[in-house]
Amino acid sequence: MAFKRNRRSPLAAIIVMAAGLALTGGGYAAATSAVEAAKPVSAIATAEQVTEGKKLFAANCASCHGKKGEGSSGSNVVPSLIGVGAASVDFQVATGRMPGQASGPQLEKKKPQFTAEQISQMAAYVASLGEGPAIPTDAMVAADGDSANGNTLFRINCAMCHNAVGAGGALTHGKWAPALDGVEARHVYEAMLTGPQNMPVFNDANLSPKDKKDIITYLKYVEETPSMGGYELASLGPVVEGLFTWVFILGFIIAITIWLGAKSN
Amino acid sequence: MSNAVAEKKKPGFAAGAANYLDERVGAGGILKEFGRKVFPDHWSFMLGEVALYSFVVLLLSGTFLTFFYQPSMEFVIYDGSYGPLKGTEMSIAYASSLDISFDVRGGLLMRQVHHWSALLFVAASGLHMLRVFFTGAFRKPREINWLVGFMLFVLGMAAGFTGYSLPDDLLSGNGLRIIDGMIKGIPVIGAYGSSLLFGGEFPGEYIVARLYGLHILLVPALILIFIAIHLFMVVIHKHTHYSGPGRTDSNVVGYPLMPVYVAKAGGFFFIVFGVIMLISATFTINPIWNYGPYDPSPVSAGTQPDWYIGWLDGALRLAPSHWEFVAFGGTWSMNILIPMIVGIGFLVIVAAYPFIEAWVTQDKREHHVLDRPRNAPTRTGIGAAGVTFYAVLWAGAATDLIATNFKVSLNQVLTSMQILLIVGPIVAYIITKRACLALQRKDREIVLHGRETGRIVRLPHGEYLEVHEPLGEFEQWKLIDFKDYQPTLARPNSKGKITINARIRAAVSRIYFEDRIIPVTQTELDAARHDHPEAIEAPVEQEAKQITQ
Numbered sequence: 001m002a003f004k005r006n007r008r009s010p011l012a013a014i015i016v017m018a019a020g021l022a023l024t025g026g027g028y029a030a031a032t033s034a035v036e037a038a039k040p041v042s043a044i045a046t047a048e049q050v051t052e053g054k055k056l057f058a059a060n061c062a063s064c065h066g067k068k069g070e071g072s073s074g075s076n077v078v079p080s081l082i083g084v085g086a087a088s089v090d091f092q093v094a095t096g097r098m099p100g101q102a103s104g105p106q107l108e109k110k111k112p113q114f115t116a117e118q119i120s121q122m123a124a125y126v127a128s129l130g131e132g133p134a135i136p137t138d139a140m141v142a143a144d145g146d147s148a149n150g151n152t153l154f155r156i157n158c159a160m161c162h163n164a165v166g167a168g169g170a171l172t173h174g175k176w177a178p179a180l181d182g183v184e185a186r187h188v189y190e191a192m193l194t195g196p197q198n199m200p201v202f203n204d205a206n207l208s209p210k211d212k213k214d215i216i217t218y219l220k221y222v223e224e225t226p227s228m229g230g231y232e233l234a235s236l237g238p239v240v241e242g243l244f245t246w247v248f249i250l251g252f253i254i255a256i257t258i259w260l261g262a263k264s265n
Numbered sequence: 266m267s268n269a270v271a272e273k274k275k276p277g278f279a280a281g282a283a284n285y286l287d288e289r290v291g292a293g294g295i296l297k298e299f300g301r302k303v304f305p306d307h308w309s310f311m312l313g314e315v316a317l318y319s320f321v322v323l324l325l326s327g328t329f330l331t332f333f334y335q336p337s338m339e340f341v342i343y344d345g346s347y348g349p350l351k352g353t354e355m356s357i358a359y360a361s362s363l364d365i366s367f368d369v370r371g372g373l374l375m376r377q378v379h380h381w382s383a384l385l386f387v388a389a390s391g392l393h394m395l396r397v398f399f400t401g402a403f404r405k406p407r408e409i410n411w412l413v414g415f416m417l418f419v420l421g422m423a424a425g426f427t428g429y430s431l432p433d434d435l436l437s438g439n440g441l442r443i444i445d446g447m448i449k450g451i452p453v454i455g456a457y458g459s460s461l462l463f464g465g466e467f468p469g470e471y472i473v474a475r476l477y478g479l480h481i482l483l484v485p486a487l488i489l490i491f492i493a494i495h496l497f498m499v500v501i502h503k504h505t506h507y508s509g510p511g512r513t514d515s516n517v518v519g520y521p522l523m524p525v526y527v528a529k530a531g532g533f534f535f536i537v538f539g540v541i542m543l544i545s546a547t548f549t550i551n552p553i554w555n556y557g558p559y560d561p562s563p564v565s566a567g568t569q570p571d572w573y574i575g576w577l578d579g580a581l582r583l584a585p586s587h588w589e590f591v592a593f594g595g596t597w598s599m600n601i602l603i604p605m606i607v608g609i610g611f612l613v614i615v616a617a618y619p620f621i622e623a624w625v626t627q628d629k630r631e632h633h634v635l636d637r638p639r640n641a642p643t644r645t646g647i648g649a650a651g652v653t654f655y656a657v658l659w660a661g662a663a664t665d666l667i668a669t670n671f672k673v674s675l676n677q678v679l680t681s682m683q684i685l686l687i688v689g690p691i692v693a694y695i696i697t698k699r700a701c702l703a704l705q706r707k708d709r710e711i712v713l714h715g716r717e718t719g720r721i722v723r724l725p726h727g728e729y730l731e732v733h734e735p736l737g738e739f740e741q742w743k744l745i746d747f748k749d750y751q752p753t754l755a756r757p758n759s760k761g762k763i764t765i766n767a768r769i770r771a772a773v774s775r776i777y778f779e780d781r782i783i784p785v786t787q788t789e790l791d792a793a794r795h796d797h798p799e800a801i802e803a804p805v806e807q808e809a810k811q812i813t814q
């Protein structure tokens with residue numbers, strides 16, 4: 001289970017889960033309606049969380065995003081965080097993208113700099129600024145959907161940037177779509193929901209929560225199923241296969257011939 | 266008759282069969298003639314064989330695949346063992362390829378054997394071709410065989426491309442889409458050509474079955490015929506050899522084909538076969554289940570053809586996309602046409618090279634001794650330029666992977682490659698040619714003055730000398746045995762006129778041979794021996810070593 005690697009403290013997980021349960025009456029029904037889930041999560045975030053989040057935000061994020069998260073449109077455009085929702089903060093900070101560091105064409109992933117608790121506090125604060133997508137519940141991102149449907153949807157919606165098995169690919173002008181191997185299910189969901197940087201948003205009208213769950217199921221299938229034909233050459237396709245042929249197969253055979261020749265002389 | 270048999274030991278099966286054949290088709294004579302053929306020993310002579318043996322493996326594994334593969338583009342709902350495609354609509358061709366992979370015993374191994382040996386087949390032919398080029402083995406009388414070999418290389422590409430498209434997965438479909446675009450890019454006939462090939466609008470319902478016919482029938486048959494011609498000519502011409510004492514343009518030094526060579530070759534087949542099996546059992550190739558069924562809308566990142574088509578894909582990628590204009594009531598897609606012309610032009614030059622060089626040198630003699638690449642500096646330089654050109658185009662097919670894996674901008678990679686495509690070959694030519702000349706100069710030096718030993722000797726009268734160790738005759742021969750061409754002048758013909766042909770030839774000949782190192786002559790050698798009396802003792806010792814070996 002991907003959740004074993006979860007960096008949230010158990011307490012935070014319980015709070016988020018409790019929030020999800022409280023909202024849906026403990027039902028699986030939450031999976032069908034992420035949009036509605038948005039309100040209550042921020043609603044039930046405790047006032048304490050929001051104040052803590054506000055402090056953290058002022059210390060770490062306000063320099064770029066403004067004191068109230070209003071963003072800036074000066075020489076350095078920084079987006080406003082009003083209405084981006086808890087999901088966006090959770091994705092950006094928990095994958096280590098935020099706080100941003102000035103860099104090339106695309107902000108890179110780093111080691112996450114905050115604890116799960118701090119992240120949920122900042123998420124609660126940003127969610128309090130304006131309504132936006134909430135963090136999905138564990139049930140919504142569980143990899144127990146329909147992998148075949150997920151496969152088809154992934155091929156149609158994501159493969160052109162992320163490669164058919166999520167090995168990643170190049171975009172224009174130094175931007176790239178990262179490899180999806182090892183990305184936590186929750187972050188996959190949030191990425192679709194919020195569309196970070198050069199990735200489009202796939203809202204719930206576009207890909208229903210069930211579709212999103214199916215896509216996660218497919219990605220987890222690819223990640224967890226050992227390759228069927230032996231070692232995979234980084235799933236990078238024919239170019240790597242060609243290089244492998246020249247360097248290793250042909251090289252190996254030539255080495256054998258030279259060795260045999262040397263022996264016979 | 267019966268008495269004779271009774272008296273003698275009963276002949277074994279092989280002997281019996283040989284006798285049977287001999288009495289009816291005179292096979293003994295053929296075999297005797299063939300068996301006396303001599304085949305020299307050098308690893309670079311084995312590359313052609315690697316190609317031959319991988320072709321045999323292709324035939325065997327391909328035949329296995331035909332038992333299960335169905336070339337139909339009708340739709341079915343997949344219900345095989347691969348979970349993430351269950352219930353997905355796909356062509357029968359794709360479904361049967363998936364079944365080969367997951368539900369036929371040994372099927373996945375055979376698919377991988379077939380595909381890895383396809384890559385190896387073309388790679389080995391390519392390297393073999395480079396060996397022939399850089400050693401000048403294509404010179405008279407082997408020009409025709411160069412053409413035959415060239416056809417084999419092109420047919421290998423054709424076999425690979427038609428095969429690659431058979432599983433009808435997303436990747437191969439994208440490849441076909443590119444071909445469709447290329448055909449449509451040809452002015453006037455393009456659109457007709459495309460609908461002829463695909464039987465209507467792309468992708469249509471026929472293309473897989475048509476490619477299948479080409480892939481298992483026409484192309485392999487042509488390859489077989491060309492291989493037969495190729496080997497037949499090798500037997501007629503006899504093999505070339507590297508220079509050495511006793512090796513001349515009128516003999517061949519090596520082992521007789523029978524039995525030494527045939528035994529070795531048999532062993533070598535199993536080595537190649539074994540390596541292919543080992544790789545196929547351990548490394549995935551073309552995991553079609555990852556790509557999904559073909560559907561014209563999605564395109565996956567990292568879409569590339571097999572390596573041997575890569576250079577053509579690269580040519581398309583490197584062409585600036587704004588080279589397209591509208592005129593005379595049609596769209597002229599120069600960004601497609603120019604890469605096609607460049608690709609075909611490159612192939613034509615490769616095919617024609619032996620004739621071009623023969624025209625420049627006007628050398629009508631037969632050559633059986635190979636050149637060391639450094640002794641033909643211009644040819645080697647041209648070869649290096651060609652290899653660079655091809656390599657840049659090839660790398661052009663991987664621009665996206667280069668961009669992501671080395672964290673550079675895709676657009677920068679494209680621009681640098683466009684520049685490299687023009688500048689690279691020129692630089693490669695100059696550097697290689699200069700390097701060859703420098704190496705030749707060094708050889709001359711070594712032949713005349715021997716090898717520096719680093720041993721300093723003080724003579725009785727106080728003079729210091731570094732001892733130069735002269736070469737043994739074997740080595741020396743290698744360094745001095747090459748032909749010196751000189752630039753030809755544009756001479757008037759019998760009518761007293763200097764033709765344009767002659768002028769052009771004189772100009773090209775100047776490029777080829779203006780800078781050259783003249784091989785060491787006997788007089789120079791004698792003079793050198795005279796100058797270095799201290800070197801005289803050593804060669805005797807060296808030669809003795811050579812003989813006792």
Ligand code: HEM
Nearest residue numbers: 327328330331362380383424425428429431432481485551
């Ligand atoms: C001459 C050299 C040949 C080359 C370079 C070649 C190459 C290829 C390639 C690259 C594929 C795609 C394999 C995959 O990944 O699925 C393929 C498929 C196939 N080839 Fe060949 N092939 C050759 C000869 C043959 C011969 C002689 C036969 C039959 C007698 C054959 C039968 C097949 C079949 C049935 C398939 C489809 C199998 C599948 O897609 O699973 N091939 N070939």
